[in-house]
Amino acid sequence: MSVSNLQIRKDGRLRHFLSTEGLNRGLLTEILDTAESFAGVTEQSVKKVPLLRGKTIVNLFFEASTRTRTTFELAAKRLSADVLNINIGASATVKGETLLDTLRNLQAMHVDMFVVRHADSGTAHFIARHVLPHVSVINAGDGRHAHPTQAMLDMFTIRREKGADFGRLSVAIVGDIANSRVARSQIHALNLLNTGDVRIIAPRTLIPSHIESLGVRVFHDLREGLRDTDVVIMLRLQRERMKGTVIPSEHEYYQLYGLTEEKLSMARPDITVMHPGPINRGVEMDSQVADGPRSVILQQVTYGIAVRMAVMSMAMQQKHSQDGDA
Amino acid sequence: MPEANIRISAGRLVDPCNQIDDLLDLYIADGRIAAIGAAPDGFSADIELDASGLVVIPGLIDLCARLREPGQEHKASIDSECRAAAAGGITTLCCPPDTDPVIDTPAVVELIRHRSQQIGAARVVTLGALTRGLRGEQLSEMAALQQAGCVGVSNALKPLASTLVERRAFEYAATFGLTVFLHADDAALSANGCIHEGQLSTRLGLPGIPQAAETVAVARDLALIQQTGVRAHFCRLTTRHAVRMVARAQFDGIPVSADVAIPNLYLSELDTIEFGADYHFIPPLRTQEDREGLRKGLISGTLSALCSDHQPHEPDAKLAPFPATEPGASGVDSLLSLTLKLVEEHQNLLPDAIARVTSGPARILNIPYGDLAVGRAADICMFAPDESWRLDEAGMNSQGKNTPFRGWEMPGRVRYTLRDGQIIFTSETS
Numbered sequence: 155m156s157v158s159n160l161q162i163r164k165d166g167r168l169r170h171f172l173s174t175e176g177l178n179r180g181l182l183t184e185i186l187d188t189a190e191s192f193a194g195v196t197e198q199s200v201k202k203v204p205l206l207r208g209k210t211i212v213n214l215f216f217e218a219s220t221r222t223r224t225t226f227e228l229a230a231k232r233l234s235a236d237v238l239n240i241n242i243g244a245s246a247t248v249k250g251e252t253l254l255d256t257l258r259n260l261q262a263m264h265v266d267m268f269v270v271r272h273a274d275s276g277t278a279h280f281i282a283r284h285v286l287p288h289v290s291v292i293n294a295g296d297g298r299h300a301h302p303t304q305a306m307l308d309m310f311t312i313r314r315e316k317g318a319d320f321g322r323l324s325v326a327i328v329g330d331i332a333n334s335r336v337a338r339s340q341i342h343a344l345n346l347l348n349t350g351d352v353r354i355i356a357p358r359t360l361i362p363s364h365i366e367s368l369g370v371r372v373f374h375d376l377r378e379g380l381r382d383t384d385v386v387i388m389l390r391l392q393r394e395r396m397k398g399t400v401i402p403s404e405h406e407y408y409q410l411y412g413l414t415e416e417k418l419s420m421a422r423p424d425i426t427v428m429h430p431g432p433i434n435r436g437v438e439m440d441s442q443v444a445d446g447p448r449s450v451i452l453q454q455v456t457y458g459i460a461v462r463m464a465v466m467s468m469a470m471q472q473k474h475s476q477d478g479d480a
Numbered sequence: 481m482p483e484a485n486i487r488i489s490a491g492r493l494v495d496p497c498n499q500i501d502d503l504l505d506l507y508i509a510d511g512r513i514a515a516i517g518a519a520p521d522g523f524s525a526d527i528e529l530d531a532s533g534l535v536v537i538p539g540l541i542d543l544c545a546r547l548r549e550p551g552q553e554h555k556a557s558i559d560s561e562c563r564a565a566a567a568g569g570i571t572t573l574c575c576p577p578d579t580d581p582v583i584d585t586p587a588v589v590e591l592i593r594h595r596s597q598q599i600g601a602a603r604v605v606t607l608g609a610l611t612r613g614l615r616g617e618q619l620s621e622m623a624a625l626q627q628a629g630c631v632g633v634s635n636a637l638k639p640l641a642s643t644l645v646e647r648r649a650f651e652y653a654a655t656f657g658l659t660v661f662l663h664a665d666d667a668a669l670s671a672n673g674c675i676h677e678g679q680l681s682t683r684l685g686l687p688g689i690p691q692a693a694e695t696v697a698v699a700r701d702l703a704l705i706q707q708t709g710v711r712a713h714f715c716r717l718t719t720r721h722a723v724r725m726v727a728r729a730q731f732d733g734i735p736v737s738a739d740v741a742i743p744n745l746y747l748s749e750l751d752t753i754e755f756g757a758d759y760h761f762i763p764p765l766r767t768q769e770d771r772e773g774l775r776k777g778l779i780s781g782t783l784s785a786l787c788s789d790h791q792p793h794e795p796d797a798k799l800a801p802f803p804a805t806e807p808g809a810s811g812v813d814s815l816l817s818l819t820l821k822l823v824e825e826h827q828n829l830l831p832d833a834i835a836r837v838t839s840g841p842a843r844i845l846n847i848p849y850g851d852l853a854v855g856r857a858a859d860i861c862m863f864a865p866d867e868s869w870r871l872d873e874a875g876m877n878s879q880g881k882n883t884p885f886r887g888w889e890m891p892g893r894v895r896y897t898l899r900d901g902q903i904i905f906t907s908e909t910s
Contacts, residue, residue: 299685
């Protein structure tokens with residue numbers, strides 16, 4: 155069974171959302187359009203729609219998360235679903251229960267959807283292969299592999315800022331590509347949306363081998379890489395990677411790859427600055443840039459709710475008409 | 481049981497070591513090969529095995545088979561795997577030292593020998609631990625292990641603490657003429673990796689093992705082999721670069737041999753695309769270019785043996801997210817068939833391929849098996865070359881059903897396996 159078959163129903167609708175890779179432009183656009191319709195809801199004073207009333211969604215987080223888990227929870231609640239947050243780090247697997255047993259126990263409680271985050275790449279796929287036919291799985295981040303809802307909220311942000319024609323856009327992703335599931339999902343999404351130019355900018359130690367095969371142009375110089383770009387996405391650099399064998403020091407990283415107003419001047423004047431958060435101020439970017447007029451970092455968080463509502467409702471809605479088939 | 485006189489008649493006898501490939505009768509007495517061609521004087525057969533239409537070869541020798549006993553009997557046992565091996569035409573299995581407890585005392589060697597002799601299926605030979613507990617720090621009592629019957633020493637997949645420990649271990653092994661079996665892996669470079677570092681590791685976000693993890697280790701090991709003069713064997717090479725380095729070393733007269741595992745000849749990193757745990761191997765499946773390089777190395781003889789790298793698992797071991805699954809495949813069931821498949825794919829000579837699973841590994845292990853010379857222990861595999869079978873769980877004799885070859889059409893079906901002149905498997909009764 156291929157990854158795309160696993161995610162898409164026979165009629166082409168979304169069944170699971172595991173990775174932006176293997177989907178198609180039509181589905182990605184549908185996610186963005188649906189999110190657009192929900193963006194209105196989240197801005198109303200009564201922020202709920204009854205789409206998933208009576209459904210149970212389990213946030214199954216094997217890895218710590220505040221932002222992602224909270225926005226998934228809010229999204230589910232705004233769709234009127236019942237939400238269960240399970241922090242497995244402190245629960246069953248510690249007692250020796252296998253992942254599959256945990257899953258089966260939860261399924262016995264008649265849940266309809268799992269939102270999964272796990273430190274191992276491939277976990278969401280593994281779970282999707284083993285759930286009951288009526289259960290959907292949303293990947294909230296697996297290892298370094300994928301974080302597709304984050305990528306889609308980034309696409310949503312880009313579309314709001316720059317319009318729907320990705321073909322004329324040049325987008326640069328800067329930082330720790332090697333360890334970033336966000337970057338991988340963004341690259342696939344940008345390419346599926348026919349983005350004219352996708353660049354990555356980082357020192358060699360932060361770029362995984364054969365990255366060109368994903369459809370990107372590689373730059374090592376931030377100024378050169380930013381030239382004439384429309385969007386720049388800065389990635390978080392984990393603190394533990396800042397000293398030692400990947401990056402010699404925070405200081406040198408900031409000197410070379412930290413985003414400042416001065417370096418930003420290489421890009422188009424209307425460049426949009428993004429970051430999936432949380433930001434290391436003074437490492438990935440200057441506070442002046444993070445808080446400046448071209449930054450949409452907080453909008454990203456807001457849009458995250460609408461995008462997650464869209465993905466959840468799309469994966470669940472299909473069940474009424476098309477139970478089970480995958 | 482008194483040893484029967486056996487005549488194997490009218491089969492195509494293939495013994496690469498003695499350049500035999502002909503329709504010849506073979507005579508067995510006292511558990512040994514008594515004659516080929518004409519019967520010895522006064523020979524009267526207690527058992528007649530009609531081999532017409534069959535190929536008769538030396539029993540296969542599998543250079544690396546984890547039997548899971550002692551220590552992991554929930555995966556498999558000496559009993560289950562020795563019988564499975566016999567059904568696959570294998571008469572000798574070589575067990576690496578990473579059992580639990582580790583093979584670092586004569587008692588464990590004795591335990592494995594005793595258990596395997598009780599069963600009366602394939603024979604088991606053992607590699608002793610190079611360092612105590614395989615911890616890589618203190619030398620094992622190699623002389624005692626050798627006396628107990630170990631045919632070589634190895635640190636299995638575990639790293640050595642330093643190049644100094646490696647040097648001393650090589651010197652000490654060389655003192656007793658023991659062959660050192662090496663897994664070429666630079667632990668710092670391969671740390672946490674679970675897949676070849678390349679296109680797929682980047683796509684799937686899985687921690688990769690670079691080719692240099694192998695080549696750096698081969699270079700280091702070769703330098704120390706040359707320095708110490710120890711006889712050494714590289715186990716399960718995975719990269720074409722390492723094959724070239726070993727070929728060069730052999731050309732230079734360094735006493736070194738190497739083998740390859742079956743999966744690396746048929747599969748590549750690309751097979752992992754769907755996070756399939758059956759394709760999780762350590763060392764990993766490499767690129768298609770590596771696969772071709774390994775095949776060339778096998779044909780040229782740089783790689784003088786082909787092994788199953790048998791690693792049976794219980795089903796749960798593969799039911800987890802990819803990095804959390806246990807690596808390796810169950811392989812004794814398909815070693816012969818996948819060797820024959822190479823002959824089909826490369827229009828190779830059958831004897832050359834057979835040599836890689838018989839006389840090749842015998843020479844590496846320095847054991848008196850793997851050919852049909854008169855006087856040798858009568859270890860024989862008889863198979864029907866024109867019959868094929870489909871690999872599935874029901875057809876696997878190993879307790880471990882984990883295989884990346886499920887559903888493959890397998891050429892060649894074993895009819896009889898004899899070890900020391902005893903029929904240890906026949907397909908008629910199974």
